[in-house]
Amino acid sequence: MIRFPAVCIPSCQDLLRRRAMEERAQEEMLAAQHTGGHHPAREGEVFNTQYQALRKLGCGTFATVWLCQDMSCDLFPRRKKHVAVKVLKSRESFAEAAQDEVALLRCVSSMKKKDRAGENIVCLLDDFRMIRENGFHACLVFEALGPSLRCLMGNYAARGLPLPFVKKSLQQVLAGLHFLHKRCRIIHADIKPENVLLYGREKSLQRLLPDAFDCGQRTDLRLKGPGGELGNQLEESDLMSIEVKIADLGSACWTYKPFSKEIQTQPYRAVEVLLGLDYGTPADIWSTGCLAFEMATGERLFDPQPGKYFSRDDDHVARIIELLGRIPPQIALSWKKSTKFFSRPGALLRISRLSPRSLHSVLADRHQWTKDEATPFTAFLLPALQYAPHRRATAAQCLQHAWLGAP
Missing domain, CATH: 3.30.200.20 (Phosphorylase Kinase; domain 1)
Known part of the structure; x- marks a missing residue:
């Protein structure tokens, strides 16, 4: 086992x-x-x-x-x-x-x-x-559902959640997004670990999950059964029996009637939202890509911080460029206020020194993933992080990716 x-x-x-x-x-x-x-x-x-x-x-x-x-x-x-x-x-x-x-x-x-x-x-x-x-x-x-993914992730420190559970959970999140996008014409606009809740179909899990603590004040997940604490580990059978649901549509909007220009929690914010451009359902897919990386590694894909001479948004755009390469000028400069970030095509206004790195190298060097692990996961993530929203993978396309179905 x-x-x-x-x-x-x-x-x-x-x-x-x-x-x-x-x-x-x-x-x-x-x-x-x-x-x-x-x-x-x-x-x-x-x-x-x-x-x-x-x-x-x-x-x-x-x-x-x-x-x-x-x-x-x-x-x-x-x-x-x-x-x-x-x-x-x-x-x-x-x-x-x-x-x-x-x-x-x-x-x-x-x-x-x-x-x-x-x-x-x-x-x-x-x-x-x-x-x-x-x-x-x-x-x-x-x-009434259980605690959020954030609670569960707190139990696995910086190692990330087990990949079989990551894949299963992503399948359910993407299925939910496909339903919202295609059938309901709704943009969720705030996909993140706190807004994905756990629940159990089996009666044993239904008894366990309500005993989880408030994640607003505690980031650990303590599951209790009839005999007390389950111990310091979740068995594979327990973890793989847990389902997830997308929650909190408090920031959501119709695809044909956005309510606000400012959507999404910062680390999961799509590049087009950062740049002040029009957005649609692809913004949710960008957030899901960020969610997938965080679930699998235990670290945020982008964790921007403000500096003395630049804002958190400046740092966010810089980190995106470091990981995904230069933002095409037709995207970067299509906003009438593009000078907020760029002095000229490809040049950031307030941050001059960048440290480019590939997604594959981040997984291999920082998280010690093998080539056989990093290559298919990178192939899954990159289509969800395409700069051009119309070229970004849809929820249905993500669901069909080979990495999700691999054992």
């Missing part, structure tokens, strides 16, 4: 850092609890006379998410189920954003019923508004 890498046992310094992060998150949460801010929910509170809060799963800039019990099932104990309730801030702009998200999710639900597809997209079960001391809050109710 193959045994995969052990989870990392946190040091005292890690525990202190984690405690400081938790305290800072709590302070930010308290600061946001005012008119227009988060609702200061408590365990045991009932939302909309139906959903009883059990514990907070996460807190973000725009919303908090609570694990709740659906009390409408109390008359039928065998049907009792958990749901995840997303409570947005009470500011009116968030209510409007929630309406957009609900419209997108209802389209997904409608197309699921019509095509019997889209099982890799999270399900919206209900939505409502409630009034509390900070104002009106839009609330969305989802099926």
Whole structure:
């Protein structure tokens, strides 16, 4: 039996850092609890006379998410189920954003019923508004899933997840994107590990996954069974039984009606978005390529940082050029504000020294992949990272790639 890498046992310094992060998150949460801010929910509170809060799963800039019990099932104990309730801030702009998200999710639900597809997209079960001391809050109710890929990745340190699981998860993410892009005409616009959630079809995994901790404050995944902790390792059978679903369509938009020029979380942001150009479904494929690399290696493909004389965006564009080569002038200079990054075709304005390296060499030299491992993975990634969006592989084309089907 193959045994995969052990989870990392946190040091005292890690525990202190984690405690400081938790305290800072709590302070930010308290600061946001005012008119227009988060609702200061408590365990045991009932939302909309139906959903009883059990514990907070996460807190973000725009919303908090609570694990709740659906009390409408109390008359039928065998049907009792958990749901995840997303409570947005009470500011009116968030209510409007929630309406957009609900419209997108209802389209997904409608197309699921019509095509019997889209099982890799999270399900919206209900939505409502409630009034509390900070104002009106839009609330969305989802099926309760497990923690995110980010949690799972935290268990494997810098080594990356086992490749069989990486391939299986990518197949499911790409199938979900194909459904969104072709059937629903939706751009997700924020594919990243935090927005890919784990779940288990088998009853044993359904019992294990709800015990995972909040990834907003903890980045480890502790799966517990009837006998307590499963130990420091996940067996191959347990890992390969885990499925994934794409979640959080809060940044999503229609392919024919983009809501914003600024989309995607920075490390996963497509080059056309960085340059301020028009974007479409290929932007999700770029993010998926970044996700694939991170899952397989444990490191972000691009992790831009600001410097004294350049911005984070400058560094991001530079890192892309270092890895993928010169951006064609017809792309780099097609934006009327191209001087933000370039002084002339191929020349960055604020960063003069680059260190070119190929994707294959990064895998071989930095991550010690063999040629037989690095070559097919590179062949899978590069079509997803094409500069020209119309030349970038589609989700369907990625799904057909030989690397995904290889053992």
